[in-house]
Amino acid sequence: MRSLSIALAVVFFIAGCDDLPSLEARSTSSLFTDTRETALGKSITARTDAHPGASGIHPLPDANDAFAARMLLARTAERSLDLQYYIWRNDLTGTMLFEALHAAAERGVRVRLLLDDNNTDGLDPTLAALDAHPAIEVRLFNPFVNRRMRWLGYLTDFARLNRRMHNKSFTADNQATIVGGRNVGDGYFGATDGVLFADLDVLAIGPVVASVSEDFDRYWNSASAYPVADLLPRVKAAQLEYLPRAAALIESEPAARAYVDAVRRSPFVATLLHGELAFEWAPTVMISDDPAKGLGKPPREALLMAELRQVIGSANSELDIVSPYFVPTETGVAALSALAARGVRLRVLTNALEATDVAVVHAGYAKYRLALLKAGIELYELRSSGIEGARVKAKMFGGSSGSSLHAKTFAADRARAFVGSFNFDPRSRELNTELGFVIESPVIARAIAHRFDTEVPNEAYRVALTDHDEIVWIEQSESGPVTHRSEPGSDPLLRGWIGFLGLLPIEWML
Secondary structure, eight states: HHHHHHHHHHHHHHHOOHHHHHHSSOOOOOOOOOOOOOOHHHHHHHHHTTTOOOOOEEOOSSSHHHHHHHHHHHHOSSSEEEEEEEEEEEEEEHHHHHHHHHHHHHOOEEEEEEEEEETTOOOOOHHHHHHHHHHHEEEEEOOOSSSSSSSHHHHHHHHTTOOOOOOEEEEETTTEEEEEEEOOOOTTTTTOSSSSSOOOEEEEESSHHHHHHHHHHHTTSSSSSEEGGSSOOOOGGGGGGGOOOOHHHHSSSHHHHHHHHHHOOHHHHHHHHOOOOEEEOOEEEEEEEOGGGGGOOOOOOOOOOOOOOOHHHHSSSSSEEESSOOOOHHHHHHHHHHHTTTTTTTEEEEEOTTTOOOHHEEEEEEEHHHHHHHOOOOEEEEEEOOOOOOOOOOOOOOOSSEEOOOOOEEEEETTTEEESSSSSSSSIIIEEEEOOEEEHHHHHHHHHHHHHHHTHHHHHEEEEEEESSOOEEEEEEEEEEEEEOOOOOHHHHHHHHHHHHHSSSSSGGO
Protein backbone atom coordinates (compact mmCIF):
# COMPACT_ATOMS: atom_id res chain seq x y z
CA MET A 1 0.00 0.00 0.00
CA ARG A 2 2.88 2.32 0.88
CA SER A 3 4.54 1.54 -2.47
CA LEU A 4 1.33 2.48 -4.29
CA SER A 5 1.13 5.76 -2.38
CA ILE A 6 4.73 6.58 -3.24
CA ALA A 7 4.16 5.73 -6.90
CA LEU A 8 1.09 7.95 -7.04
CA ALA A 9 2.97 10.76 -5.34
CA VAL A 10 5.76 10.49 -7.93
CA VAL A 11 3.23 10.51 -10.79
CA PHE A 12 1.50 13.62 -9.49
CA PHE A 13 4.87 15.28 -8.85
CA ILE A 14 5.95 14.64 -12.45
CA ALA A 15 2.61 15.83 -13.79
CA GLY A 16 2.72 18.94 -11.63
CA CYS A 17 6.25 19.97 -12.60
CA ASP A 18 5.09 21.58 -15.82
CA ASP A 19 2.60 24.39 -16.24
CA LEU A 20 1.10 25.95 -19.30
CA PRO A 21 3.14 28.89 -20.57
CA SER A 22 1.98 32.44 -20.07
CA LEU A 23 0.01 34.02 -22.92
CA GLU A 24 1.07 37.58 -22.09
CA ALA A 25 3.66 37.73 -24.88
CA ARG A 26 1.47 35.93 -27.43
CA SER A 27 1.02 37.87 -30.65
CA THR A 28 -2.42 38.83 -31.91
CA SER A 29 -3.60 38.74 -35.49
CA SER A 30 -6.85 39.12 -37.37
CA LEU A 31 -8.50 38.42 -40.68
CA PHE A 32 -7.61 40.27 -43.87
CA THR A 33 -10.55 42.32 -45.14
CA ASP A 34 -8.96 43.68 -48.34
CA THR A 35 -9.10 40.49 -50.40
CA ARG A 36 -11.61 41.36 -53.13
CA GLU A 37 -8.76 41.75 -55.65
CA THR A 38 -7.35 38.27 -55.08
CA ALA A 39 -8.06 35.59 -57.68
CA LEU A 40 -10.71 34.13 -55.38
CA GLY A 41 -12.17 37.54 -54.68
CA LYS A 42 -12.44 38.46 -58.35
CA SER A 43 -14.08 35.15 -59.24
CA ILE A 44 -16.58 35.40 -56.39
CA THR A 45 -17.44 39.11 -56.14
CA ALA A 46 -19.68 39.31 -59.18
CA ARG A 47 -21.69 36.32 -57.99
CA THR A 48 -22.05 37.55 -54.43
CA ASP A 49 -22.96 41.08 -55.53
CA ALA A 50 -25.81 39.59 -57.56
CA HIS A 51 -27.29 37.99 -54.41
CA PRO A 52 -27.25 40.67 -51.68
CA GLY A 53 -27.93 39.33 -48.20
CA ALA A 54 -27.48 35.71 -49.26
CA SER A 55 -24.54 33.34 -49.16
CA GLY A 56 -23.70 30.78 -51.81
CA ILE A 57 -23.79 27.23 -50.45
CA HIS A 58 -22.53 24.14 -52.27
CA PRO A 59 -22.91 20.83 -50.37
CA LEU A 60 -19.88 18.52 -50.42
CA PRO A 61 -21.23 15.04 -49.67
CA ASP A 62 -18.70 13.30 -51.93
CA ALA A 63 -15.46 12.44 -50.10
CA ASN A 64 -13.19 13.06 -53.10
CA ASP A 65 -14.78 16.41 -53.86
CA ALA A 66 -14.40 17.46 -50.22
CA PHE A 67 -10.66 16.78 -50.40
CA ALA A 68 -10.28 18.40 -53.82
CA ALA A 69 -12.05 21.56 -52.64
CA ARG A 70 -9.60 21.98 -49.77
CA MET A 71 -6.57 21.38 -51.99
CA LEU A 72 -7.82 23.87 -54.57
CA LEU A 73 -8.50 26.55 -51.96
CA ALA A 74 -5.00 26.06 -50.54
CA ARG A 75 -3.44 26.30 -54.01
CA THR A 76 -5.51 29.34 -55.02
CA ALA A 77 -5.13 31.44 -51.86
CA GLU A 78 -3.03 34.59 -52.22
CA ARG A 79 -3.34 36.34 -48.85
CA SER A 80 -4.44 34.00 -46.09
CA LEU A 81 -5.42 30.50 -45.04
CA ASP A 82 -7.15 30.02 -41.69
CA LEU A 83 -7.76 26.40 -40.64
CA GLN A 84 -9.41 25.04 -37.50
CA TYR A 85 -9.70 21.26 -36.90
CA TYR A 86 -10.32 18.68 -34.21
CA ILE A 87 -8.37 15.85 -35.92
CA TRP A 88 -5.55 15.99 -38.47
CA ARG A 89 -4.15 12.57 -39.41
CA ASN A 90 -0.55 12.03 -40.46
CA ASP A 91 -1.59 9.96 -43.50
CA LEU A 92 -1.89 10.48 -47.28
CA THR A 93 -4.46 13.27 -47.29
CA GLY A 94 -3.12 14.83 -44.10
CA THR A 95 0.41 14.94 -45.51
CA MET A 96 -0.79 16.35 -48.84
CA LEU A 97 -2.70 19.12 -47.09
CA PHE A 98 0.28 19.91 -44.85
CA GLU A 99 2.40 20.24 -47.99
CA ALA A 100 -0.30 22.44 -49.59
CA LEU A 101 -0.08 24.78 -46.59
CA HIS A 102 3.72 24.80 -46.83
CA ALA A 103 3.56 25.57 -50.57
CA ALA A 104 1.10 28.41 -49.93
CA ALA A 105 3.41 29.89 -47.29
CA GLU A 106 6.29 29.70 -49.77
CA ARG A 107 4.15 31.90 -52.09
CA GLY A 108 3.77 34.44 -49.28
CA VAL A 109 0.34 33.38 -48.02
CA ARG A 110 -0.16 33.87 -44.29
CA VAL A 111 -1.18 30.52 -42.78
CA ARG A 112 -2.80 30.16 -39.37
CA LEU A 113 -3.46 26.60 -38.20
CA LEU A 114 -5.43 25.98 -35.00
CA LEU A 115 -5.70 22.34 -33.94
CA ASP A 116 -7.28 20.75 -30.94
CA ASP A 117 -4.47 19.00 -29.09
CA ASN A 118 -6.38 15.83 -28.25
CA ASN A 119 -5.40 14.09 -31.50
CA THR A 120 -1.97 15.52 -32.34
CA ASP A 121 0.08 12.68 -30.85
CA GLY A 122 3.00 12.05 -33.24
CA LEU A 123 2.57 15.38 -35.05
CA ASP A 124 4.80 17.53 -32.84
CA PRO A 125 7.87 17.52 -35.19
CA THR A 126 5.73 18.49 -38.21
CA LEU A 127 3.82 21.17 -36.31
CA ALA A 128 7.05 22.65 -34.93
CA ALA A 129 8.59 22.71 -38.42
CA LEU A 130 5.51 24.35 -39.92
CA ASP A 131 5.48 26.95 -37.16
CA ALA A 132 9.14 27.72 -37.83
CA HIS A 133 8.23 28.99 -41.30
CA PRO A 134 7.96 32.81 -41.20
CA ALA A 135 4.53 32.76 -42.91
CA ILE A 136 2.99 29.97 -40.78
CA GLU A 137 1.82 30.03 -37.19
CA VAL A 138 0.42 26.99 -35.41
CA ARG A 139 -1.56 27.03 -32.18
CA LEU A 140 -3.00 24.23 -30.05
CA PHE A 141 -6.30 24.41 -28.23
CA ASN A 142 -6.27 23.19 -24.61
CA PRO A 143 -2.82 21.62 -25.01
CA PHE A 144 -1.25 18.83 -23.00
CA VAL A 145 1.78 20.05 -21.10
CA ASN A 146 3.42 16.63 -20.86
CA ARG A 147 3.75 15.65 -24.53
CA ARG A 148 5.02 12.09 -23.96
CA MET A 149 2.71 10.93 -21.18
CA ARG A 150 -0.50 12.74 -22.01
CA TRP A 151 -2.53 10.52 -19.73
CA LEU A 152 -0.88 12.26 -16.79
CA GLY A 153 -2.70 15.41 -17.76
CA TYR A 154 -6.04 13.72 -17.31
CA LEU A 155 -5.05 12.85 -13.75
CA THR A 156 -4.19 16.41 -12.77
CA ASP A 157 -6.09 18.65 -15.21
CA PHE A 158 -9.12 16.60 -16.22
CA ALA A 159 -11.66 19.44 -16.05
CA ARG A 160 -9.80 21.41 -18.75
CA LEU A 161 -8.52 18.56 -20.93
CA ASN A 162 -11.97 16.97 -21.07
CA ARG A 163 -13.13 20.04 -23.00
CA ARG A 164 -12.13 19.92 -26.66
CA MET A 165 -12.43 22.15 -29.74
CA HIS A 166 -14.57 20.15 -32.17
CA ASN A 167 -14.92 22.98 -34.75
CA LYS A 168 -13.96 22.40 -38.38
CA SER A 169 -13.35 25.20 -40.89
CA PHE A 170 -11.04 25.88 -43.84
CA THR A 171 -11.06 29.50 -45.04
CA ALA A 172 -9.10 31.00 -47.94
CA ASP A 173 -8.55 34.75 -48.42
CA ASN A 174 -11.65 35.53 -46.35
CA GLN A 175 -13.55 34.74 -49.58
CA ALA A 176 -14.46 31.05 -49.42
CA THR A 177 -14.79 28.59 -46.56
CA ILE A 178 -15.54 24.93 -45.97
CA VAL A 179 -17.51 24.05 -42.83
CA GLY A 180 -19.05 20.76 -41.77
CA GLY A 181 -18.38 17.43 -40.16
CA ARG A 182 -15.12 16.27 -41.74
CA ASN A 183 -11.80 16.20 -39.97
CA VAL A 184 -8.58 15.81 -41.99
CA GLY A 185 -7.62 12.21 -42.69
CA ASP A 186 -7.97 9.40 -45.21
CA GLY A 187 -11.11 8.00 -43.60
CA TYR A 188 -12.93 11.30 -44.16
CA PHE A 189 -11.82 11.71 -47.77
CA GLY A 190 -12.39 8.20 -49.15
CA ALA A 191 -8.68 7.42 -49.38
CA THR A 192 -8.52 4.14 -47.47
CA ASP A 193 -9.66 0.54 -47.72
CA GLY A 194 -10.54 0.66 -44.02
CA VAL A 195 -13.44 2.37 -42.30
CA LEU A 196 -14.75 5.30 -44.32
CA PHE A 197 -16.85 8.03 -42.74
CA ALA A 198 -20.02 9.10 -44.54
CA ASP A 199 -19.92 12.84 -43.98
CA LEU A 200 -21.09 16.24 -45.15
CA ASP A 201 -19.40 19.64 -45.56
CA VAL A 202 -20.53 22.74 -47.39
CA LEU A 203 -18.41 25.14 -49.45
CA ALA A 204 -19.63 28.68 -48.82
CA ILE A 205 -19.05 32.10 -50.38
CA GLY A 206 -20.65 35.43 -49.53
CA PRO A 207 -21.30 37.22 -46.23
CA VAL A 208 -21.19 34.11 -44.03
CA VAL A 209 -17.47 33.73 -44.83
CA ALA A 210 -16.66 36.90 -42.89
CA SER A 211 -18.55 35.46 -39.92
CA VAL A 212 -16.37 32.33 -40.03
CA SER A 213 -13.20 34.44 -40.30
CA GLU A 214 -14.25 36.60 -37.34
CA ASP A 215 -15.05 33.49 -35.33
CA PHE A 216 -11.66 32.03 -36.19
CA ASP A 217 -10.04 35.19 -34.82
CA ARG A 218 -12.07 34.77 -31.64
CA TYR A 219 -10.69 31.25 -31.15
CA TRP A 220 -7.18 32.12 -32.36
CA ASN A 221 -6.88 34.84 -29.72
CA SER A 222 -8.75 32.96 -26.99
CA ALA A 223 -7.38 31.94 -23.60
CA SER A 224 -7.22 28.29 -24.75
CA ALA A 225 -5.05 28.78 -27.88
CA TYR A 226 -1.32 28.32 -27.21
CA PRO A 227 1.47 28.93 -29.76
CA VAL A 228 3.36 25.71 -30.42
CA ALA A 229 6.57 27.73 -30.20
CA ASP A 230 5.89 27.94 -26.44
CA LEU A 231 5.09 24.23 -26.14
CA LEU A 232 7.46 22.33 -28.43
CA PRO A 233 11.24 22.27 -28.92
CA ARG A 234 12.37 24.70 -31.59
CA VAL A 235 13.31 23.30 -34.99
CA LYS A 236 14.41 24.90 -38.21
CA ALA A 237 12.00 25.61 -41.03
CA ALA A 238 14.41 23.74 -43.30
CA GLN A 239 13.04 20.54 -41.82
CA LEU A 240 9.92 21.19 -43.90
CA GLU A 241 11.90 20.14 -46.94
CA TYR A 242 10.82 16.58 -46.16
CA LEU A 243 7.15 17.39 -46.77
CA PRO A 244 7.27 17.53 -50.59
CA ARG A 245 9.34 14.33 -50.62
CA ALA A 246 6.98 12.62 -48.17
CA ALA A 247 3.93 13.63 -50.18
CA ALA A 248 5.55 12.46 -53.44
CA LEU A 249 6.62 9.17 -51.86
CA ILE A 250 3.16 8.48 -50.51
CA GLU A 251 1.51 9.42 -53.81
CA SER A 252 3.80 6.99 -55.66
CA GLU A 253 2.19 4.01 -53.95
CA PRO A 254 -0.33 2.30 -56.29
CA ALA A 255 -3.40 2.75 -54.07
CA ALA A 256 -2.52 6.37 -53.29
CA ARG A 257 -1.79 7.11 -56.95
CA ALA A 258 -5.18 5.74 -57.93
CA TYR A 259 -6.84 7.97 -55.33
CA VAL A 260 -4.97 11.11 -56.42
CA ASP A 261 -5.77 10.40 -60.07
CA ALA A 262 -9.45 9.94 -59.21
CA VAL A 263 -9.49 13.30 -57.44
CA ARG A 264 -7.81 15.02 -60.39
CA ARG A 265 -10.31 13.51 -62.83
CA SER A 266 -13.30 14.55 -60.76
CA PRO A 267 -15.69 16.78 -62.74
CA PHE A 268 -15.97 18.85 -59.59
CA VAL A 269 -12.36 20.00 -59.96
CA ALA A 270 -12.83 21.36 -63.48
CA THR A 271 -16.16 22.94 -62.54
CA LEU A 272 -14.67 24.75 -59.55
CA LEU A 273 -11.55 25.84 -61.44
CA HIS A 274 -13.63 27.35 -64.26
CA GLY A 275 -15.97 29.21 -61.92
CA GLU A 276 -18.95 27.11 -63.00
CA LEU A 277 -19.79 25.54 -59.65
CA ALA A 278 -23.50 25.81 -58.83
CA PHE A 279 -24.40 27.46 -55.53
CA GLU A 280 -27.66 27.56 -53.64
CA TRP A 281 -28.14 31.18 -52.61
CA ALA A 282 -29.78 31.51 -49.22
CA PRO A 283 -29.69 33.55 -46.01
CA THR A 284 -27.09 31.73 -43.90
CA VAL A 285 -26.09 32.32 -40.31
CA MET A 286 -22.96 30.94 -38.68
CA ILE A 287 -23.48 29.76 -35.11
CA SER A 288 -20.72 28.68 -32.76
CA ASP A 289 -19.83 28.29 -29.12
CA ASP A 290 -17.94 30.95 -27.24
CA PRO A 291 -14.34 29.63 -27.02
CA ALA A 292 -14.56 30.24 -23.25
CA LYS A 293 -16.48 26.96 -23.24
CA GLY A 294 -13.06 25.33 -23.53
CA LEU A 295 -12.41 26.50 -19.97
CA GLY A 296 -15.96 25.95 -18.75
CA LYS A 297 -16.64 29.68 -18.49
CA PRO A 298 -19.13 30.74 -21.19
CA PRO A 299 -22.49 32.32 -20.36
CA ARG A 300 -25.37 30.02 -21.30
CA GLU A 301 -26.62 32.43 -23.96
CA ALA A 302 -23.20 32.23 -25.69
CA LEU A 303 -23.56 28.53 -26.47
CA LEU A 304 -24.39 27.17 -29.91
CA MET A 305 -27.13 24.99 -28.44
CA ALA A 306 -29.10 28.05 -27.35
CA GLU A 307 -29.44 29.11 -30.98
CA LEU A 308 -29.83 25.61 -32.34
CA ARG A 309 -32.65 24.92 -29.90
CA GLN A 310 -34.64 27.68 -31.60
CA VAL A 311 -34.24 25.97 -34.96
CA ILE A 312 -35.32 22.59 -33.59
CA GLY A 313 -38.07 23.88 -31.33
CA SER A 314 -39.62 26.03 -34.04
CA ALA A 315 -40.38 23.02 -36.26
CA ASN A 316 -44.09 22.93 -37.09
CA SER A 317 -44.51 19.83 -39.21
CA GLU A 318 -41.22 17.91 -39.72
CA LEU A 319 -37.83 17.55 -38.11
CA ASP A 320 -35.13 15.27 -39.54
CA ILE A 321 -32.01 14.72 -37.44
CA VAL A 322 -28.77 13.11 -38.63
CA SER A 323 -26.27 12.53 -35.83
CA PRO A 324 -23.65 9.75 -35.67
CA TYR A 325 -23.48 10.05 -31.89
CA PHE A 326 -27.07 10.45 -30.71
CA VAL A 327 -27.48 10.60 -26.92
CA PRO A 328 -30.69 12.57 -26.32
CA THR A 329 -30.67 12.34 -22.46
CA GLU A 330 -33.90 12.46 -20.48
CA THR A 331 -34.24 16.18 -21.17
CA GLY A 332 -33.85 15.66 -24.91
CA VAL A 333 -36.32 12.78 -24.96
CA ALA A 334 -38.86 14.99 -23.20
CA ALA A 335 -38.29 17.85 -25.66
CA LEU A 336 -38.52 15.61 -28.73
CA SER A 337 -41.58 13.83 -27.32
CA ALA A 338 -43.26 17.20 -26.79
CA LEU A 339 -42.62 18.08 -30.43
CA ALA A 340 -44.08 14.75 -31.53
CA ALA A 341 -47.11 15.35 -29.33
CA ARG A 342 -47.65 18.64 -31.19
CA GLY A 343 -47.91 16.66 -34.39
CA VAL A 344 -44.36 17.20 -35.66
CA ARG A 345 -43.00 14.20 -37.55
CA LEU A 346 -39.54 13.37 -36.21
CA ARG A 347 -37.04 11.11 -37.96
CA VAL A 348 -33.58 10.32 -36.61
CA LEU A 349 -30.69 8.65 -38.42
CA THR A 350 -27.73 7.48 -36.33
CA ASN A 351 -25.21 4.66 -36.42
CA ALA A 352 -26.18 1.07 -35.74
CA LEU A 353 -24.03 -0.68 -33.16
CA GLU A 354 -22.24 -2.52 -35.98
CA ALA A 355 -21.39 0.79 -37.68
CA THR A 356 -20.43 3.04 -34.78
CA ASP A 357 -16.79 3.76 -33.99
CA VAL A 358 -17.57 4.66 -30.35
CA ALA A 359 -19.49 1.84 -28.67
CA VAL A 360 -19.80 3.63 -25.34
CA VAL A 361 -21.77 6.42 -27.03
CA HIS A 362 -24.10 3.83 -28.53
CA ALA A 363 -24.74 2.64 -24.97
CA GLY A 364 -25.84 6.16 -24.08
CA TYR A 365 -28.32 6.10 -26.96
CA ALA A 366 -29.65 2.56 -26.67
CA LYS A 367 -31.31 3.07 -23.30
CA TYR A 368 -33.57 5.79 -24.75
CA ARG A 369 -34.78 3.89 -27.82
CA LEU A 370 -37.91 2.52 -26.18
CA ALA A 371 -39.05 5.91 -24.91
CA LEU A 372 -38.39 7.57 -28.28
CA LEU A 373 -40.30 4.90 -30.19
CA LYS A 374 -43.23 5.06 -27.78
CA ALA A 375 -43.38 8.82 -28.37
CA GLY A 376 -43.83 8.16 -32.09
CA ILE A 377 -40.32 9.18 -33.15
CA GLU A 378 -38.98 7.25 -36.15
CA LEU A 379 -35.52 5.77 -35.63
CA TYR A 380 -33.11 4.58 -38.33
CA GLU A 381 -29.68 3.07 -37.69
CA LEU A 382 -27.15 3.07 -40.53
CA ARG A 383 -26.00 -0.43 -41.47
CA SER A 384 -22.37 -1.39 -41.98
CA SER A 385 -21.05 -3.79 -44.60
CA GLY A 386 -17.78 -4.48 -46.40
CA ILE A 387 -16.47 -1.59 -48.46
CA GLU A 388 -15.04 -2.56 -51.82
CA GLY A 389 -12.17 -0.39 -52.98
CA ALA A 390 -10.75 2.81 -51.58
CA ARG A 391 -13.42 5.22 -52.78
CA VAL A 392 -16.90 5.79 -51.42
CA LYS A 393 -19.34 7.79 -53.49
CA ALA A 394 -21.09 9.51 -50.63
CA LYS A 395 -24.52 11.09 -50.92
CA MET A 396 -26.22 13.77 -48.89
CA PHE A 397 -25.00 13.12 -45.31
CA GLY A 398 -24.78 9.40 -46.12
CA GLY A 399 -22.53 6.98 -47.87
CA SER A 400 -22.35 3.76 -49.79
CA SER A 401 -23.47 0.41 -48.49
CA GLY A 402 -20.62 0.51 -45.98
CA SER A 403 -18.93 3.07 -43.74
CA SER A 404 -19.71 4.79 -40.48
CA LEU A 405 -22.00 7.80 -40.34
CA HIS A 406 -20.18 10.99 -39.35
CA ALA A 407 -22.36 13.79 -40.80
CA LYS A 408 -24.21 16.13 -38.46
CA THR A 409 -27.21 17.87 -39.97
CA PHE A 410 -30.83 18.75 -39.17
CA ALA A 411 -33.68 19.84 -41.43
CA ALA A 412 -36.85 21.51 -40.17
CA ASP A 413 -40.13 21.77 -42.10
CA ARG A 414 -38.28 21.18 -45.39
CA ALA A 415 -37.40 24.88 -45.19
CA ARG A 416 -34.17 25.31 -43.21
CA ALA A 417 -31.18 23.16 -42.41
CA PHE A 418 -28.17 22.98 -40.11
CA VAL A 419 -24.79 21.63 -41.23
CA GLY A 420 -21.82 21.60 -38.91
CA SER A 421 -19.86 19.77 -36.23
CA PHE A 422 -22.57 19.46 -33.55
CA ASN A 423 -23.61 15.99 -32.41
CA PHE A 424 -26.89 15.50 -30.60
CA ASP A 425 -25.18 14.46 -27.36
CA PRO A 426 -24.12 15.89 -23.98
CA ARG A 427 -20.48 16.31 -25.05
CA SER A 428 -21.35 18.64 -27.92
CA ARG A 429 -23.89 20.47 -25.80
CA GLU A 430 -21.87 20.97 -22.61
CA LEU A 431 -18.16 20.18 -23.11
CA ASN A 432 -16.82 20.58 -26.64
CA THR A 433 -16.93 23.74 -28.71
CA GLU A 434 -18.88 23.44 -31.98
CA LEU A 435 -19.50 25.36 -35.21
CA GLY A 436 -22.08 25.23 -38.00
CA PHE A 437 -24.41 26.99 -40.43
CA VAL A 438 -28.16 27.51 -40.23
CA ILE A 439 -29.22 27.72 -43.88
CA GLU A 440 -32.66 29.08 -44.82
CA SER A 441 -32.91 26.94 -47.95
CA PRO A 442 -35.91 24.81 -48.88
CA VAL A 443 -33.74 23.23 -51.60
CA ILE A 444 -31.15 21.90 -49.13
CA ALA A 445 -33.72 21.03 -46.45
CA ARG A 446 -35.87 19.16 -48.97
CA ALA A 447 -32.82 17.23 -50.16
CA ILE A 448 -32.27 15.95 -46.62
CA ALA A 449 -35.96 15.10 -46.20
CA HIS A 450 -36.01 13.40 -49.61
CA ARG A 451 -33.12 11.22 -48.52
CA PHE A 452 -35.17 10.08 -45.55
CA ASP A 453 -38.13 9.48 -47.85
CA THR A 454 -36.33 7.38 -50.41
CA GLU A 455 -32.85 6.09 -49.51
CA VAL A 456 -32.48 5.89 -45.73
CA PRO A 457 -34.97 2.98 -45.45
CA ASN A 458 -32.75 0.97 -47.81
CA GLU A 459 -29.43 1.88 -46.16
CA ALA A 460 -30.43 1.68 -42.50
CA TYR A 461 -32.31 -0.57 -40.12
CA ARG A 462 -35.71 0.80 -39.22
CA VAL A 463 -36.08 0.38 -35.48
CA ALA A 464 -39.62 -0.54 -34.50
CA LEU A 465 -41.75 -1.91 -31.66
CA THR A 466 -43.74 -5.12 -31.66
CA ASP A 467 -47.21 -5.33 -30.12
CA HIS A 468 -45.47 -6.37 -26.90
CA ASP A 469 -43.15 -3.32 -26.90
CA GLU A 470 -40.13 -5.36 -27.93
CA ILE A 471 -37.57 -3.55 -30.10
CA VAL A 472 -36.83 -5.05 -33.52
CA TRP A 473 -34.61 -3.97 -36.42
CA ILE A 474 -36.12 -4.19 -39.89
CA GLU A 475 -33.69 -4.50 -42.79
CA GLN A 476 -34.71 -4.06 -46.41
CA SER A 477 -33.00 -6.80 -48.41
CA GLU A 478 -33.27 -7.84 -52.06
CA SER A 479 -35.65 -10.61 -51.07
CA GLY A 480 -37.80 -8.37 -48.88
CA PRO A 481 -37.89 -7.15 -45.26
CA VAL A 482 -35.83 -9.06 -42.72
CA THR A 483 -36.61 -8.62 -39.01
CA HIS A 484 -33.83 -8.86 -36.44
CA ARG A 485 -34.88 -9.39 -32.83
CA SER A 486 -31.49 -8.40 -31.39
CA GLU A 487 -28.95 -5.75 -32.39
CA PRO A 488 -27.66 -6.74 -35.85
CA GLY A 489 -23.99 -7.58 -36.05
CA SER A 490 -23.65 -8.14 -32.31
CA ASP A 491 -23.27 -11.10 -29.98
CA PRO A 492 -24.64 -11.59 -26.43
CA LEU A 493 -21.33 -10.54 -24.87
CA LEU A 494 -21.25 -7.23 -26.75
CA ARG A 495 -24.92 -6.55 -26.01
CA GLY A 496 -24.28 -7.26 -22.34
CA TRP A 497 -21.35 -4.89 -22.33
CA ILE A 498 -23.41 -2.14 -23.97
CA GLY A 499 -26.15 -2.67 -21.40
CA PHE A 500 -23.63 -2.41 -18.57
CA LEU A 501 -22.12 0.80 -19.97
CA GLY A 502 -25.62 2.27 -20.19
CA LEU A 503 -25.97 1.89 -16.41
CA LEU A 504 -22.80 3.81 -15.57
CA PRO A 505 -23.08 7.50 -14.54
CA ILE A 506 -20.99 8.69 -17.50
CA GLU A 507 -23.68 10.12 -19.77
CA TRP A 508 -22.46 13.67 -19.18
CA MET A 509 -19.16 12.77 -20.88
CA LEU A 510 -20.66 11.08 -23.98
